[in-house]
Amino acid sequence: MKKFKFQLETLLKVTRMKKEDAEVKFAQASRRVEEERAALQELLVQMQEGQRDYDELTGEGKSITVGRIMMFNSFFNWKRTQIENQQQVILKARSEKQQCLNELMKVMSYLKSIEQLKEKRWKEYQAEALFEEQKMLDEIGLQLSIRRT
Numbered sequence: 001m002k003k004f005k006f007q008l009e010t011l012l013k014v015t016r017m018k019k020e021d022a023e024v025k026f027a028q029a030s031r032r033v034e035e036e037r038a039a040l041q042e043l044l045v046q047m048q049e050g051q052r053d054y055d056e057l058t059g060e061g062k063s064i065t066v067g068r069i070m071m072f073n074s075f076f077n078w079k080r081t082q083i084e085n086q087q088q089v090i091l092k093a094r095s096e097k098q099q100c101l102n103e104l105m106k107v108m109s110y111l112k113s114i115e116q117l118k119e120k121r122w123k124e125y126q127a128e129a130l131f132e133e134q135k136m137l138d139e140i141g142l143q144l145s146i147r148r149t
Helices: 009-057 066-148
Strands: none
Touching: 009 066
16 A cells, blocks of 8 residues: 555645744734833833922922923923823734734634644545455455365
8 A cells, every 4th residue: 555645745834834933923023012011111110200209399398490390391291202102002012913813823723724634634544544454354365265165
């Protein structure tokens, strides 16, 4: 009997490589989301530190100049803008991560269907081999019984 050969083996290998690429892209997108979140957290910490500094300068009995108030106002506006921009970056990164996940799921589904087809072909091959072996054994048994008579 001939050796088992899956006709779509090349497609299976290519699909496995695509799956690995999709996994790498998804991991990179996930890492980027985490990095962007960390950057947002840093901006929030800077905003809180600025608020604490402002509160210390404007505490009871302390005098502050208009120039200082304007400087803090500019700082807070700038930080708010940075925070809003960073939130938009995070939304975009999450969207890219979701796209990578969708692509990964699609490739995994396709790979699974090819692997199931290979498994089905393998079982058919085994059944055919068993049938051929049984047929050969039946012929040998028939020849032996004919010789005895």
